[in-house]
Amino acid sequence: MKRVLIVTGGGDCPGLNAVIRAVVKRASQEKDWEVLGSIQGFNGILWEPTELKVLDNEAVAGIHFQGGTIIETTNKGGPFAWPVKNNDGTWSSVDRSDEMIRKIKYMGIDAVINIGGDGSQQISQALYEKGLNVIGVPKTIDNDLTSTDSTFGFQTAVEIATDAVDKLVTTAASHNRVFVVEVMGRYAGWIALNAAVAGGAEVCLIPEFPYDIEIVKSALEKRFKRGRGFAVMVVSEGAKPKGGEMVYEKSDEVGYENLRLGGIGRKLIKELKSLGFEPDMRETVLGHLQRGGVPIAYDRVLSAQFGVKAFEMALKGDFGKMVAYRHPYFVSVPLKEATSHPNLVTLDNALVKTAKGLGISLGIEMPEKLK
Numbered sequence: 001m002k003r004v005l006i007v008t009g010g011g012d013c014p015g016l017n018a019v020i021r022a023v024v025k026r027a028s029q030e031k032d033w034e035v036l037g038s039i040q041g042f043n044g045i046l047w048e049p050t051e052l053k054v055l056d057n058e059a060v061a062g063i064h065f066q067g068g069t070i071i072e073t074t075n076k077g078g079p080f081a082w083p084v085k086n087n088d089g090t091w092s093s094v095d096r097s098d099e100m101i102r103k104i105k106y107m108g109i110d111a112v113i114n115i116g117g118d119g120s121q122q123i124s125q126a127l128y129e130k131g132l133n134v135i136g137v138p139k140t141i142d143n144d145l146t147s148t149d150s151t152f153g154f155q156t157a158v159e160i161a162t163d164a165v166d167k168l169v170t171t172a173a174s175h176n177r178v179f180v181v182e183v184m185g186r187y188a189g190w191i192a193l194n195a196a197v198a199g200g201a202e203v204c205l206i207p208e209f210p211y212d213i214e215i216v217k218s219a220l221e222k223r224f225k226r227g228r229g230f231a232v233m234v235v236s237e238g239a240k241p242k243g244g245e246m247v248y249e250k251s252d253e254v255g256y257e258n259l260r261l262g263g264i265g266r267k268l269i270k271e272l273k274s275l276g277f278e279p280d281m282r283e284t285v286l287g288h289l290q291r292g293g294v295p296i297a298y299d300r301v302l303s304a305q306f307g308v309k310a311f312e313m314a315l316k317g318d319f320g321k322m323v324a325y326r327h328p329y330f331v332s333v334p335l336k337e338a339t340s341h342p343n344l345v346t347l348d349n350a351l352v353k354t355a356k357g358l359g360i361s362l363g364i365e366m367p368e369k370l371k
Contacts (some may be wrong), residue, residue: 003107006121007112008139009120010116012069017068019307025308036052036053038052041120043074044071045100045103079096079097102330103301106244113136117145117151120136125320125336133319133337134321137311138151141189143191145343147324148323148325149325154191155292156298161192164284164289177230179282181234182236182237183285184237184291185207186207188238191284202232203235204236206232207236208345209362210241211364214234216361217272225311235265238264240264248261290307309332356371
C-alpha cells in the first residue's frame with residue numbers, strides 16, 4: 001500500500017476542502033493508495049503522539065462546498081522554526097525538518113501534497129532539497145503566487161469584497177458619505193483592484209503604487225457638489241503613502257512571524273481630514289470575512305482540478321514541483337520557479353488600464369499612455 005500525505009498550511013482559504021476531496025476521489029481510483037491528512041499543517045507529524053487523519057471517500061463526502069479545512073491549518077512555527085520555550089520563559093525556535101522527514105519516511109509515506117501559499121511553498125522547496133517527495137498546490141486569497149494564472153480562494157475573496165462595496169454604495173449615497181473599504185492582500189493589490197472595478201469604486205489604493213494623498217483628495221472632491229455626493233474607496237491593507245510605510249504591528253503570538261497589517265483605512269480618513277476634506281467618512285474593515293465561508297463555483301472547480309492534477313503528479317513521481325493553472329492547461333512547474341518572485345500588480349496590467357479607462361483613481365499620476 002502506498003501513502004500520500006496532505007498538508008494544509010498558512011491562512012485558511014475557500015476551496016481547501018475541495019482540493020482535499022479531489023485528491024481522495026482521484027486516489028480512490030487506484031487500488032494501492034491510501035490518503036492521510038496531517039492535522040494543523042506539519043504539526044500533526046511533529047507532535048508526539050502523531051496526529052493524522054485517514055482521508056477516504058466517507059471522510060470527504062460533501063465537504064467540497066465547506067469553507068476552511070477539515071484537517072485544520074496553522075501559520076505559526078513549522079518544521080524549520082519549531083517554537084521552544086526556554087527555562088527563563090522566553091521563546092526560541094529549532095529546526096526539526098530532518099527529524100520530520102525521517103518520521104514521514106518511517107511511516108511509509110511516499111508523497112506529500114502541501115497546499116499553501118508562498119511561505120508554504122518555500123517550505124516545500126526546502127523540504128524537497130532535503131530529500132522529501134513533495135508536491136505543492138497554490139493556495140492564497142492574495143493571488144500573489146507567480147507561475148500560475150490564478151490561485152484558488154482568490155475569486156471568492158473578490159466576490160466577498162465586491163458584495164461589501166455594493167452594499168456600501170447605497171448607504172454612502174443615502175448619507176452623502178465616503179466609505180473606505182479595507183481589504184486583505186498583504187503586499188499584492190489584486191483583491192482591491194478587482195473589487196474596485198467590479199464594485200464601481202472611485203478610488204483604489206494598492207501596495208504596488210504608493211499613493212499621493214493630495215491626488216486622493218482631489219479625486220474624492222470631484223464626487224461632491226455643495227456638500228452633497230458620495231464615494232467608495234477600496235484600499236488594500238498593505239497600501240502606503242509615497243515615502244511612507246504600511247500600517248502594521250508586530251505580533252506577540254508565539255511562532256507567528258508575519259507582520260499584522262491593518263489600519264490603513266482609519267489612517268487615510270485622518271490624513272484627508274487634516275487636509276481639509278469636509279464630507280463625512282467611515283471605514284469598513286472586512287478582515288477575515290474574506291477567508292471564510294462557502295467557495296464560489298469557480299474556486300470549487302479550480303480546487304478540484306488542482307487536487308486531481310496533484311495526485312497524478314504523485315503517481316508519476318513528479319516531485320519538487322507545484323501545480324499551476326496556465327489557461328487552459330494544468331501543468332507542473334518547479335517549486336523554485338514558483339517562489340522566485342511574487343505576482344504583483346504592474347502599471348502595464350490590463351486591469352490597471354481598465355481602471356484608468358473607468359476613471360478610478362489609484363492615488364498616483366497615471367501615464368497618459370500605458371503600454
